[in-house]
Amino acid sequence: MSEEIIKLERIASQVRRDIVRMVHACQSGHPGGSLGCTDFFVALYFSAMERKPGFDIDGIGEDLFFLSNGHISPVFYSTLARSGYFDVSELATFRKINSRLQGHPTTHEGLPGIRIASGSLGQGLSVAIGAARAKKLNNDNHLVYVLMGDGEQQEGQIWEAALYAPFNKVDNLIATIDYNGQQIDGATDQVLSLGNLRAKWEAFGWDVLEMNGNVMSEVLSGLAEAKSRTGKGKPVLILMKTEMGNGVDFMMGSHKWHGVAPNDEQLASALSQLEETLGDY
Amino acid sequence: MKKYTYTDKKDTRSGFGAGLLEVGRKNDNVVALCADLVGSLKMNDFIKEFPERFFQIGIAEANMMGIAAGLTIGGKIPYTGTFANFSTGRVYDQIRQSIAYSNKNVKICASHAGLTLGEDGATHQILEDIGLMKMLPGMTVINPCDYNQTKAATIAIADHDGPVYLRFGRPVVPIFTDADQKFEIGKAWMVNEGADVSIFATGHLVWEAIQAGEQLAELGIDAEIINIHTIKPLDEEAVLKSAAKTRCVVTAEEHNRLGGLGDSIAQVLAKNNPTPQEYVAVNDSFGESGTPAQLMEKYGLNAANIVAAVQRVIKRK
DSSP states (O other), X not given: OOHHHHHHHHHHHHHHHHHHHHHHHHTOSOHHHHHHTHHHHHHIIIIISOOOSSXXXXXXXXXXXXXXXXXXXXXXXXXXXXXXXXXXXXXXXXTSTTOSSOSSOOTTTTOTTOOSOOOSTTOHHHHHHHHHHHHHHTTOOOOEEEEEESGGGGSHHHHHHHHHHHHTTOOSEEEEEEEOSXXXXXXXXXXXXXXXXXXXXXXXXXXXXXXXXXSHHHHHHHHHHHHHTTTSSSOEEEEEEOOTTTTSGGGTTOGGGSSOOOOHHHHHHHHHTSXXXXXXX | OOOOOOSOEEEHHHHHHHHHHHHHHHOTTEEEEESSOTTTTTOHHXXXXXXXXXXXXXSOHHHHHHHHHHHHTTTOXXXXXXXXXXXXXXXXXXXXXXXXXXXXXXXXXXXXXXGGGOTTOTTTOXXXXXXXXXXXXXXXXXXXXXXXXXXXXXXXGXXXXXXXXXXXXXXXXXXOSOTTOOOOTTOOEEEEOOSSEEEEEOTTHHHHHHHXXXXXXXXXXXXXXXXXXXXXXXXXXXXXXXXXXXSOEEEEEEEESSSSHHHHHHHXXXXXXXXXXXXXXEOSOOOOSSOHHHHHHHTTOSHHHHHHHHHHHHHTO
């Protein structure tokens, strides 16, 4: 295993600790999807994305990321803090009064790293397309990333955006779907089946690839492959298979931890499975 | 009564089209988006001169609002164009989250507002849009009164950093404001100073208020007429100063009486100086098909209705 992968896995372990501790501390939030997407966030922010030091809202001259399924804010906040956007101690304020770390991400409180509010589902892909078009107008040769949920694919606006981007050759855009097969009320196949998601996105004109989102080496190679496919006239979509709750055995394989906080005993059990590698906040 | 005359009539949406072209020339960051209504929004001149700064979105208004929000990230100043109904109610949540709450510098430009869209009927005649937009924290709401004012407003909003709702219409109406006017967001325009009643009017109702003022003068009533082109932020100082002088108020708007200009003014008066007020507005109903003039008459929005409202409110002093 390469040194980089070991480094990223150690960060991911700490981010997972942050997630369960944040959700436990306020007894609310969404641990399941956050844990499932941890490897993706860590790979993105600590390896794949080209980022400038500091933060400005326009993000000219760097890659941008938008989180469309804003309820997995714990993983977003932890990743941003661990990659230097703000002090990790602020993670302790998650979902508490007067915090910049709102339940769902917002620009409203001026938290560095956040460029759009999200939470009401289905909107992030459109925003990412707009940002990608602005980059082209600015002759800014950087990429725009966006993450969506799979349950979120049930929102109509996603398909408006899906139709728009290939027709307009928005090829500086990498969209990813967290394909964990779960949503609040149960399995997506039971609530409203997405059918053959790959075939649907391909039919809309996207360049689609698949990757396992819970194996760091595969996330890195998947993101590298996606990057290599940009600039070729088509937007790129990654179908990322993940397991909700990944890294905490009793949270895995069920939709039940979509939006439920662990109690003290469950927290202790979760933390015993996740090595503290960078120091808890 | 100060005399207002006109030599030409135009639709306010054409004022938007002319303003968009001019502000596009002045500011390289201005971009435009449209949801399949380029001709209706008079965007063709902008598109011809700046094809790379125009985005045809198709009939997908939610996507348009999201793309507009995204374009601001990178310093662009997007002007979205579609009918008022599809600019507000259809995409309320997209505006709320991705534009207003995110404080994005998007200019939501809405044509065919109100009853005067005419024959298409109630599905297209939104009468709730001012209310929807003014309730959003941080949103500026502007409803200019004629071609020149709409053009000036379209240019001025580029210099305002923050989301704006700019409302205009389809019918051809008199041009009675100055071509070279300076448009100041949030600053009411004194159309006519008077002593007996304050008429606060917005949009197409400003011209009706002027007509009403002339009729009132013949009846011996000296009406103060103020154009509230900016409903939010409201020029509270102008409202209170006028109401303190005349001690009775009529508000006039092409909008539901619930949630529009009238309610904004009533709130300021109730808090600071309770004053008798009459509404000239649509009485909590949907519109219907008809010519603009027929609709304005049937729904009680023309000069005669303003005169009647003034006569009622003066008795309540």
